[in-house]
Amino acid sequence: MSKSPEAANLWQLSLSDSLDRVQMLEMLFEDHALTTSLAEEVDDGSVWRMDALFDGEPDGWIVDQLPEDVNYTLAPLEQKDWVSESQKQLPPVSAGRFYVHGSHDSKHRVTSYHDLTIDAGRAFGTGLHETTFGCLNAIDDLHKRKNIMNALDLGCGSGVLALAIAKAWGRPVTASDIDPDAVTVTYENARQNKLLPLIRAIEATGLNDNYLSQKAPYDLIVANILAWPLVALAPTISKALQVNGTLILSGLLGKQEVMVRNAYRLQGLALKRRYAVGQWHTLVLERT
Structure with missing residues (x-):
């Protein structure tokens, strides 16, 4: 029916x-x-x-x-809000120095951790999925060696990665998603984590938006979507990346890695690090 x-x-x-x-x-x-x-x-x-x-x-x-x-x-x-009810069954997640938990769980007691309260609601991304976990570890490792001034979370879902970037560097972050619910949830989570002044979330398909174009080039782009969209967007994403910028890609299976890497190799980007969590891979790329 x-x-x-x-x-x-x-x-x-x-x-x-x-x-x-x-x-x-x-x-x-x-x-x-x-x-x-x-x-x-x-x-x-x-x-x-x-x-x-x-x-x-x-x-x-x-x-x-x-x-x-x-x-x-x-x-x-x-x-009931059945999504919220199910999320109450999810345990908190530690990824590097990020500690991601729902509003029903208490915050991390150690102040050196980047505590993030994330309620995914209608949007994807609680930190529990292997792809989000890989991205959080990649962001944490990048924070140890590089300063970021202008970042984009492409396909932001719940906004967890945008909030992680804002939390780590204390810089404004742009977040975008094709789903208007994701934009709403991202703002809700930003408000809950007292990061609202640092987050600008917009509804957009890929990078096809005037605001995203005006903000480019970015010194960090995180795209946790799916393998085929990553391949299709390779020229556009690469063009929006600063010369010495870093690109974090996820949402791809291990068997899809070569396909995704080749698409970005043709754009002058090379693999710098890989995070394999289960069957999912997260790639860190930079220009050769």
């Missing part, structure tokens, strides 16, 4: 029975429910649970199709 229900109007019907029976009962709602799901409720498989989600309270005749001996519950679905 191609419905876009209002979150506040969702109703859920739930019942438990044997697997054969819940599968049969599930068929009653196939054409009327937004979604149905089955889950084992008892470890030995003797009892299964079926949940059917409706856009609004279902008509009485739909529920009346259930056999009389079936016990069920039907009620409005409790409204």
Whole structure:
């Protein structure tokens, strides 16, 4: 079904029975429910649970199709920010001197750490993913050897990398993303970390924006997106990078590294360091 229900109007019907029976009962709602799901409720498989989600309270005749001996519950679905709820299960992350945690976790007790409170909300990037972890380590190592004056976080997501750069160098950082929700979340996180004066977040596709062009060239560009967009944007990103600038790329699998490196080698950029975290690679490139 191609419905876009209002979150506040969702109703859920739930019942438990044997697997054969819940599968049969599930068929009653196939054409009327937004979604149905089955889950084992008892470890030995003797009892299964079926949940059917409706856009609004279902008509009485739909529920009346259930056999009389079936016990069920039907009620409005409790409204929660399920993304935030799931993030409460994520542990804090230490990457170099960066300590990234949700607002539900306490700050790092050691002041030498760059403490960042990040609630991803509708945007990607909590620090837990291997690509973000690799970028944070790369930023931390770069901070030890280089001063940064003008940085860009391309595809900023939650803004975690832009905030990390602002936190480390205390310099203004530009952040951009194709998703307007990411821009909103980046500003929310900047405000929460008292970094709002240093962050300018804009909605843009790649580097196709007048403000991004005016701010170039950048002495640091971080792009944690995906391998194919990184390849497609290689000429544009490289052109926006200062002569002695540093480029941090992530969002690529190890098997995609050669493809991405070759795209930037053609633009005069060479690999200086690689961070491999699981199957994901983060690359640090500079001009040869």
